[in-house]
Amino acid sequence: MTDFLTKRARSRRMARIRGQDTGPEKVLRKELHKLGLRFRKNVAGMEGTPDILLPRHRTAIFVHGCFWHRHEGCRIASTPRSNVRFWREKFERNIARDKRKSRRLRSLGWRVFTVWECRLTTTDKAARTAATIARRLRLPCEPRKIAD
Ligand SMILES: [Zn+2]
Secondary structure: OHHHHHHHHHHHHHHHHHOOOOHHHHHHHHHHHHOOOOOEEOOOOOOOOOOEEEHHHOEEEEEEOHHHHOOOOOHHHOOOOOOHHHHHHHHHHHHHHHHHHHHHHHHOOOEEEEEEHHHOOOHHHHHHHHHHHHHHHOOOOOOOEEOO
16 A cells, blocks of 8 residues: 555656656757757647647657666666556556657658757756757758757
């Protein structure tokens, strides 16, 4: 029973975090803005609710927390040692949801970028990540992920 309550508390906390204008997103927006890119954020009703939208470039950006969205090979994406099954299922659901969102947006003609939070931990890193995005926006190709 104690476990159950813990899980519920955890889910509530997650739900709260997800909907917010979180640190990494803000940092990236600031850097994109410096590069002259104009965007919209957390657009309601938009397919997949991307964190940042660049309508002029028909580009959607998801800023992913390395832990929740399982950044492969990243130190932040460690797996908790207790409730292993619970976490594995939770992570699998998150990954499946991310894939679904990207697929839908792409089918509507949007370019989709995923930016990992570990690429935004310092102003320097964030500036480099924003520069990478700006560079890639001018390319005809469709990169799946930025700065893995
Ligand atoms: Zn990471």
